[in-house]
Amino acid sequence: MLKKRIIPCLDIKNGRTVKGVNFIDIKDAGDPVELAKQYVKQGADELVFLDITATLENRKTLVELVKTIAQEINIPFTVGGGISTVEDAVALIQAGADKVSINSSAVKNPQLISDLKNRFGSQFVVVAIDTKNVNGNWKVFTEGGTFETELETVNWAKEVEKLGTGEILLTSMNSDGTKNGFDIEVTKAVSKTVNIPVIASGGAGKVEHFIEVFTKTEASAGLAASIFHFGEIPVPVLKNELKKQNIAIR
Amino acid sequence: MIAIIKYNAGNIRSVQNALTRLGYESIITDNPEEIQLADKVIFPGVGEASSAMKYLKERNLDELIVSLKQPVLGICLGLQLMCTYSEEGDTKCLGIFDARTKQFPPKEKVPHMGWNNFSELKSSKLFTNIALEDDVYYVHGYYAEVSKNTLATCDYILPFSTVMQQDNFYAMQFHPEKSADVGEQLLNNFLEL
Numbered sequence: 001m002l003k004k005r006i007i008p009c010l011d012i013k014n015g016r017t018v019k020g021v022n023f024i025d026i027k028d029a030g031d032p033v034e035l036a037k038q039y040v041k042q043g044a045d046e047l048v049f050l051d052i053t054a055t056l057e058n059r060k061t062l063v064e065l066v067k068t069i070a071q072e073i074n075i076p077f078t079v080g081g082g083i084s085t086v087e088d089a090v091a092l093i094q095a096g097a098d099k100v101s102i103n104s105s106a107v108k109n110p111q112l113i114s115d116l117k118n119r120f121g122s123q124f125v126v127v128a129i130d131t132k133n134v135n136g137n138w139k140v141f142t143e144g145g146t147f148e149t150e151l152e153t154v155n156w157a158k159e160v161e162k163l164g165t166g167e168i169l170l171t172s173m174n175s176d177g178t179k180n181g182f183d184i185e186v187t188k189a190v191s192k193t194v195n196i197p198v199i200a201s202g203g204a205g206k207v208e209h210f211i212e213v214f215t216k217t218e219a220s221a222g223l224a225a226s227i228f229h230f231g232e233i234p235v236p237v238l239k240n241e242l243k244k245q246n247i248a249i250r
Numbered sequence: 251m252i253a254i255i256k257y258n259a260g261n262i263r264s265v266q267n268a269l270t271r272l273g274y275e276s277i278i279t280d281n282p283e284e285i286q287l288a289d290k291v292i293f294p295g296v297g298e299a300s301s302a303m304k305y306l307k308e309r310n311l312d313e314l315i316v317s318l319k320q321p322v323l324g325i326c327l328g329l330q331l332m333c334t335y336s337e338e339g340d341t342k343c344l345g346i347f348d349a350r351t352k353q354f355p356p357k358e359k360v361p362h363m364g365w366n367n368f369s370e371l372k373s374s375k376l377f378t379n380i381a382l383e384d385d386v387y388y389v390h391g392y393y394a395e396v397s398k399n400t401l402a403t404c405d406y407i408l409p410f411s412t413v414m415q416q417d418n419f420y421a422m423q424f425h426p427e428k429s430a431d432v433g434e435q436l437l438n439n440f441l442e443l
């Protein structure tokens with residue numbers, strides 16, 4: 001049976017991991033490679049690296065980092081942040097990224113999705129959608145959640161599927177950082193509308209939140225950052241608890 | 251020396267990275283002589299079937315691959331190209347395996363993406379220390395039908411060939427290079443054939 005995926009997300013700034021981490025046997029918590037290897041050992045199904053600086057001078061650092069990650073880890077990983085052209089994506093994929101995630105640039109230039117799909121295949125393209133409920137409507141936000149677009153989330157999800165994205169990373173800004181659980185309403189709406197995998201993101205604080213998102217929606221994966229980094233819910237503990245609930249987990 | 255066949259699709263470097271982690275030297279090449287002289291050949295692939303076949307034909311790599319005598323391992327699209335035909339781009343393929351490649355009916359999410367276990371494993375040296383419940387990582391929208399060449403099956407929407415063999419030719423639909431310890435075991439088993 002196809003398993004639900006558990007995906008830790010690492011924020012990267014100038015080639016270093018940003019959020020604090022308290023793994024016991026880690027030498028350098030700021031080293032994304034060291035941290036990634038730890039997650040692989042713990043049984044993470046995939047990893048996402050998000051470059052939050054994403055300035056031009058940092059691109060080279062990121063590409064070098066991706067090369068090292070690809071040499072060191074044996075599970076798939078996605079790289080996102082600041083990818084605005086096919087060339088940006090090419091550099092990361094050639095360095096060894098299994099997928100690239102695009103967000104604001106996909107809204108500004110939807111053609112980028114089909115260009116990447118035609119060049120590499122849809123499995124390389126993840127479209128990240130940041131969404132927020134505005135007066136009862138789920139709207140798409142860009143520029144790190146600071147800019148409200150005209151786009152309705154479910155319609156945009158349908159559109160990016162049509163353009164050839166292989167997967168959607170859906171982050172609810174209403175839930176993000178609250179630790180009150182994934183946004184079931186919007187995750188359910190998007191995951192039942194599109195026929196490509198949807199990664200639920202934003203709001204994970206407890207094991208129950210993963211149970212909820214996997215039983216009440218058609219999400220294929222759950223992504224979280226701080227609960228894993230701070231060791232609040234270690235990946236193996238989470239996976240064991242989900243298995244007990246008969247959720248298909250590796 | 252292990253030769254990894256170079257073609258215009260995907261990040262074949264991840265296969266090389268996996269071999270390096272396992273302690274094997276390898277080259278990424280489309281040079282016929284280097285491929286012929288290699289102890290083992292890996293034929294990886296991510297991309298689209300018709301353009302991949304076109305690329306192989308332009309370099310006469312299609313004839314070269316079917317003539318190889320050493321163990322050859324196709325990965326992902328590599329497996330599909332080793333079948334007779336692919337529905338993807340209505341493509342005539344290498345014809346090593348007596349099976350066709352079809353598109354998944356959209357009854358579940360497509361592509362089949364993520365970790366899945368085996369539903370049948372035949373007896374093979376390739377499966378040393380591998381169990382039915384072991385999960386491996388998949389990303390594919392097309393599948394090879396079950397045939398006499400099938401060594402292992404996986405269930406997603408329907409049962410499909412996930413490991414195939416004909417003489418010295420082996421292939422895996424999943425990505426062993428991205429399948430953690432299980433994938434490394436499978437790669438090692440192939441490399442020790």
